[in-house]
Amino acid sequence: MDSPYRRELEVAIRVVEQAARLSQAVLPDTDKGAVEKDNHLGPVTIGDFAIQALLTASLHAAFPDDVFVGEEDASALRTDPVLCDRVWQTLQKTVGTASLPDIVLPTSPADMCDTIDHCQNAPGPGRVWVFDPIDGTKTFLRREMYAINVALIVDGQQTVAVVACPLLSPDAVMEAGVITNDSIDPTGRGSLLFAVKGHGAYVRSLSETQATARRLPPAVATTPLHPVTCFFLQESALDDVHRAVAEELGVAFPGSDLLGWVPRWASLAMGRANTTVWVYRRRDRHAKIWDHAGAMLLFEEVGGVVTDVDGRAIDLLAGRILTGNFGFVAAPAEAHPAVLKAVHNVLRAQGRTDLLGAN
Template identity: 75%
Template sequence: MDSPYKRELEVAIRVVEQAARLSLAVLPNQDKGAIEKVDASSEHESNLGPVTIGDFAIQALLTSSLHAAFPTDSFVGEEDASALRDNAVLRQRVWETLQQTVVPDPEKDTEKDIVLPASADDMCDMIDRCQNAPGAGRVWVFDPIDGTKTFLRREMFAINVALVVDGQQTVAVVACPLLSPEPPTESLSQVTIQNDSIDPSGRGSLLYAVRGHGAYVRPLSDAAGPGVARRLQDCGTTRLLRPVTCDFMQDSALDGVHRAVAARLGVAYPGSDLLGWVPRWAALATGWANTTVWVYKRRDRHAKVWDHAGAMLLFEEVGGRITDVDGKPIDLLAGRKLKGNFGFVAAPADVHGIVLAAVRDVLQEQGRGDLLGEPKEQ
């Protein structure tokens, strides 16, 4: 792909490839060093879910390498190193994981794209370099492992890297190490993908996009090399809606609303069922699905920027439109949490308005008009 961001794309791909190898090295381990994250500053969201040695090691690798390549850029990532600074045993495990699993390829990494932290303390500093909020200029946004709960089960997960420039998604690189790179071959009215839909070939998928230049997928690993990238097809004009959602292990969505929206639209529920948001955006981009809706239980519940920035660009580059429940574009400058938006509605551009109207009608019918803001004119 030839674009003004060729160098950024090349470096991000190389680093994400290494991050994916690291994740696959950790994946089989029964003990992944998982601990529970707690957000004491939030009355409602005290338990933020698990974090593993893979999450910590990948964020350190991403930050160290991309900081070396682009030293004036800023970084935003999900994890912080406080648990590692307090737990010497866990810190050492993460450090050893980096040392043992990240092996730069001298034939490919001629420009030193893969840069490890200099020490365990430097590793913690690199992780904490990501504790910023998105702002103006060039900002790299990371989710080192999206779908940590399913990662612990050895099921679908993803690594998400985005370059956001002045609040606009510009470069996206996503690794889905367990997702097949091949397009759906079954009838589009029947095809679904689930958390345990593991690529039988073991190749996995690398997806990438640059704004205005399309989205692509290729095998993440292949005995004969990475393989040829395939440009993803435009989701096109369609009235055949194929949903992807999270009906499994989710606790943040408003009970019953997603099933009622599916019934209003005349589509099966849940359709494709994936825990992680990044795998959901990948499923939308690759044609396993073309529609998703998410309505939180409370108006003060907000998404995290690292679950969406970059991965959303994959779907937008194949003709998808993404807004919140009020029809507003997603504001990536609102902070680490997307406080300027409530929920998500994503569909092919020509039918997005139909899906959005169904969501708002269902909320009114269920007596939850309190969750609706003023609609943005379509």
């Protein structure tokens, strides 16, 4: 792919490939060192910590003037020397001192913690890298679908996206049926998806070269639409609203049922679903930037439209938490107005006008 961001894309792909290998090395472990986050937002594993350290050290070495935003912080490692050593040893065993292009590791366990904490920034103007080292940590713990998400945002605009789905077949784009948490690639190849704004989205296996990448076809507004969601696993959302929207649109529900947001965006880009709706229980609940930035670009580059429930574009300058938006509505361009209207109709019918913004 020839674009002004060719260097950024090449480096990010090489680093994400190595991160995917690291995740695959940790995946079979029964004990992945999972600890609950202080903010009660789910578990974090040695894989999450090690991958964020790898992503940050490598991309910071290549682009030292850029800002870095990541999901994890090193507080648990600083208070648990045994866990810290496990993360450090994981980096050494899976990446080590091998001479690999663009791959850089922290120099010590202390430097590793500092590197992870280098991502505790808020996004703003300029060049900002955003990392989700493992999206779908709960499913990763079960050896089910998960993803690694890397995005470059420039002045609030998604510009480069690289996503690894180590358990998802790259041939899914040519297959029928839904993708679920336990849709495991029987060949073990896994998928790498990438995009540069204005230059399309592509997929290949993690083991292949860039020359084998296939451009993803345009999103099509089929009748009926094919939704992707997460059903009955997230307390933050309104399953009854999502089901009613599907009924209003005359589509199957839940369709593709995936816990992680990044695999959901990947399934939309690959055409195994073509619409998603997410309505939080309260207007003061908001998404996190690392679950969406970059991964959304994959769908947009095949012709998808992504807005919030109010029909507004997603504001990636709002901060680590996307406080400028409420929920998500995504569909092919020609179908998006009908999906958005169905969401509004259901909220009014269910007496939830408190969840509708001023339109």
